[in-house]
Amino acid sequence: MSTLSVPATRRAPPRNRALLQLALALGVLALLFWLFAQQNLWGAALRWLFPENRAVLFERATLLELSLQHAQIVGLALLLILVISLPLSVWLTRPQGRAFLPLVSSLLSVGQTFPPIAVLALALPSFGFGLRPTLIALVTYGLLPVTRNAIAGLEAVPEALKEAATGMGMNAWERLFRLELPLATRVILAGVRTSTVYTVGTATVAPIIGAGGLGVPIIAGLTTGNLAYVLEGAVPVALLALTADFALGRLELALTPEGIR
Amino acid sequence: MLLATTGDRLNRVTVLAAIVGLLALLGPSWLLLKANRLVAGEAVGAFALSSPYAYALLGVWGLLLVVSFFRFPGRAWGLALLCTLALTLALLLIGAGSSALLAASSDPERARVSLQGGVWLTLLALYIGFFGTLGEAPQRSGARALMVLPGLALAVVLVLTSFGSVGLAQELTSQGGDFTAEVLRHLALAGTSVLLACAIGIPAAIWAARREEAARLVLPTASFLQTIPSLALFGIMLLPLARLGREVTVGEALLFSAVGLALMFAALFLSRRVSGRARGLFTLLTMLIALLPVLLLTVMVAVVLNDVFVALFSLDLGALTFPSSLSAPLSSLGVRGIGTAPALIALTLYALLPIVRNTYTGLVEVPGAATEAGRGMGMSPGQILRRVELPLALPLIMEGVRASSVLSIGITTVAFLIGAGGLGTFIERGISQQVPDLILLGALPIIGLALLADALLRGLGQLVTPRGLR
Numbered sequence: 175m176s177t178l179s180v181p182a183t184r185r186a187p188p189r190n191r192a193l194l195q196l197a198l199a200l201g202v203l204a205l206l207f208w209l210f211a212q213q214n215l216w217g218a219a220l221r222w223l224f225p226e227n228r229a230v231l232f233e234r235a236t237l238l239e240l241s242l243q244h245a246q247i248v249g250l251a252l253l254l255i256l257v258i259s260l261p262l263s264v265w266l267t268r269p270q271g272r273a274f275l276p277l278v279s280s281l282l283s284v285g286q287t288f289p290p291i292a293v294l295a296l297a298l299p300s301f302g303f304g305l306r307p308t309l310i311a312l313v314t315y316g317l318l319p320v321t322r323n324a325i326a327g328l329e330a331v332p333e334a335l336k337e338a339a340t341g342m343g344m345n346a347w348e349r350l351f352r353l354e355l356p357l358a359t360r361v362i363l364a365g366v367r368t369s370t371v372y373t374v375g376t377a378t379v380a381p382i383i384g385a386g387g388l389g390v391p392i393i394a395g396l397t398t399g400n401l402a403y404v405l406e407g408a409v410p411v412a413l414l415a416l417t418a419d420f421a422l423g424r425l426e427l428a429l430t431p432e433g434i435r
Numbered sequence: 436m437l438l439a440t441t442g443d444r445l446n447r448v449t450v451l452a453a454i455v456g457l458l459a460l461l462g463p464s465w466l467l468l469k470a471n472r473l474v475a476g477e478a479v480g481a482f483a484l485s486s487p488y489a490y491a492l493l494g495v496w497g498l499l500l501v502v503s504f505f506r507f508p509g510r511a512w513g514l515a516l517l518c519t520l521a522l523t524l525a526l527l528l529i530g531a532g533s534s535a536l537l538a539a540s541s542d543p544e545r546a547r548v549s550l551q552g553g554v555w556l557t558l559l560a561l562y563i564g565f566f567g568t569l570g571e572a573p574q575r576s577g578a579r580a581l582m583v584l585p586g587l588a589l590a591v592v593l594v595l596t597s598f599g600s601v602g603l604a605q606e607l608t609s610q611g612g613d614f615t616a617e618v619l620r621h622l623a624l625a626g627t628s629v630l631l632a633c634a635i636g637i638p639a640a641i642w643a644a645r646r647e648e649a650a651r652l653v654l655p656t657a658s659f660l661q662t663i664p665s666l667a668l669f670g671i672m673l674l675p676l677a678r679l680g681r682e683v684t685v686g687e688a689l690l691f692s693a694v695g696l697a698l699m700f701a702a703l704f705l706s707r708r709v710s711g712r713a714r715g716l717f718t719l720l721t722m723l724i725a726l727l728p729v730l731l732l733t734v735m736v737a738v739v740l741n742d743v744f745v746a747l748f749s750l751d752l753g754a755l756t757f758p759s760s761l762s763a764p765l766s767s768l769g770v771r772g773i774g775t776a777p778a779l780i781a782l783t784l785y786a787l788l789p790i791v792r793n794t795y796t797g798l799v800e801v802p803g804a805a806t807e808a809g810r811g812m813g814m815s816p817g818q819i820l821r822r823v824e825l826p827l828a829l830p831l832i833m834e835g836v837r838a839s840s841v842l843s844i845g846i847t848t849v850a851f852l853i854g855a856g857g858l859g860t861f862i863e864r865g866i867s868q869q870v871p872d873l874i875l876l877g878a879l880p881i882i883g884l885a886l887l888a889d890a891l892l893r894g895l896g897q898l899v900t901p902r903g904l905r
Binding site for chain 1: 447448451562563566567570659661662663664665666667668669670671673674677772841844845846848849852853859862863865866871874875877878881882885886889
């Protein structure tokens with residue numbers, strides 16, 4: 175807040191620190207997928223836990239394949255969520271869309287009471303098995319945190335700053351892209367983080383309707399009573415959720431404009 | 436309040452409602468007739484049902500569109516009336532339309548009528564319509580209730596009386612007693628976990644609000660727990676719980692918990708005599724020692740509480756069975772790798788975060804002047820907590836309980852995956868038998884229960900708000 179009191183020479187470190195945060199985030203993610211690639215290590219660990227099981231590792235796909243599939247589903251869902259929710263929140267906080275703001279927030283919170291499995295199941299008849307119904311369910315579920323935070327972040331930009339921007343000769347678009355969105359970035363990213371954690375977790379039920387991911391061995395293990403399969407999916411999915419949470423936390427720090435850090 | 440009163444002449448929200456309603460009505464699919472449950476069927480539009488209700492509904496949506504453009508005194512009441520009419524007509528159209536379709540089919544005994552996109556879109560339009568109406572309604576809660584409640588009451592009556600030939604109702608009849616049983620199990624699972632989360636979360640949050648180092652432990656733990664996907668949590672608990680249930684007897688478990696609790700209380704008592712830095716270390720050590728016994732006790736309490744709830748809800752106390760002897764394995768109590776125990780643990784852990792966070796925030800935000808005044812009146816710290824801080828924090832605590840109840844009702848859906856039952860059972864049956872109506876039979880009540888819990892706990896939250904805060 176009191177950036178004025180900081181001497182000019184000490185402005186340099188934050189940028190480096192941002193890069194460091196980014197590197198840290200990517201590094202942890204890389205480490206995680208390297209760990210997933212160690213098929214033999216997982217096999218040995220599970221064999222030690224379940225010496226009497228006939229198979230301890232899911233045969234039809236390696237752990238790395240499953241986790242990449244999971245990451246792909248989550249990534250696609252998040253992309254869709256951002257593409258829908260950012261323009262929507264911007265529109266809802268402009269004078270033209272403000273009348274619909276209460277309605278949309280209410281619809282979104284109702285949408286979140288829908289159990290994702292039910293959305294998955296109901297999307298089945300119209301969209302068939304596979305990726306599409308999964309994405310629909312994940313997007314329905316993950317839309318709320320991002321949109322809610324984006325609206326809150328855009329609304330929180332002080333009126334005085336907007337007036338100052340107008341006074342500097344910015345038009346509405348410039349004000350949005352150079353003032354409001356940068357200032358709201360941190361809050362929006364916090365929403366993205368919540369959504370990501372939800373989505374990583376919810377995507378585990380996707381195999382019920384024939385999509386892939388780390389839920390595949392869990393569901394297979396639960397239906398055949400093979401605990402080793404269950405753990406092969408459960409532990410990586412928990413690790414993935416925690417790592418994603420951590421990495422996005424770093425990203426949040428890295429992308430926050432210097433002035434409001 | 437979320438609902439903003441607009442001064443505009445044009446009510447944009449009800450215009451949207453009318454447009455969505457008209458699109459739904461004019462669209463190609465309203466109902467779907469299938470020769471039996473399993474085959475693909477043919478969709479029928481609203482006007483193809485040749486029912487007068489369709490034309491009446493068209494008129495009502497049109498009128499709503501027109502009225503939304505002109506402001507006059509009492510327009511909100513007019514809008515409310517139109518929305519109620521639209522709701523009534525839509526339900527009548529569904530009821531009459533599906534009976535007509537069934538009667539005209541070749542084998543009415545086995546034919547099924549499913550609701551299609553048009554019907555769901557109409558429900559969305561009605562939601563938007565009522566929402567827009569309330570947006571320009573007077574702020575008095577009595578008037579607001581009067582605008583919505585008659586429509587809802589009428590809807591309940593109409594659904595009960597005229598929906599006999601809709602496929603969803605037929606699935607309900609064929610599932611019979613199963614349905615009530617699963618609803619009860621669902622409620623018992625969600626209710627038990629929220630209660631336990633309160634019992635654990637509120638004291639933990641009070642502790643966190645008292646001491647900063649506790650806050651650094653409690654809050655991150657609660658959010659960490661919510662990060663772990665539910666299915667993963669089920670999976671990870673399977674093995675330890677299965678072993679526990681098989682190899683430990685009820686008596687041993689009780690003894691273990693009792694010793695642990697006794698140790699914990701003794702240590703707490705002693706820790707008052709230890710001073711300075713050693714105190715923190717001492718507390719940490721005690722907690723570590725007490726952790727396992729307390730967890731074990733919590734799991735046992737959870738399982739028994741859940742059984743009691745199920746028995747109470749179904750008014751069948753005779754169904755309660757307790758292990759006959761202390762030497763019976765824990766699994767006879769219900770502590771197994773599969774079933775209610777892992778479901779309850781996972782649900783409780785998820786329910787913690789909103790309760791902990793809100794209680795903590797509520798306590799921290801109590802104005803210093805209020806506690807100061809309490810101290811000035813000669814209250815002890817315990818009295819200040821009970822008579823000043825907790826009452827002032829109560830609205831926020833209730834908000835946390837509400838959020839975690841809605842969350843729990845939703846997550847309980849996946850409990851079927853580990854054999855704990857609940858409404859997810861029908862969703863699973865619907866998927867495996869490929870009957871969308873059966874999926875709906877599971878999904879709609881979950882949404883209904885979540886919304887009901889939301890409304891009830893919101894109301895309760897307003898009731899318990901101290902008069903001075905309202």
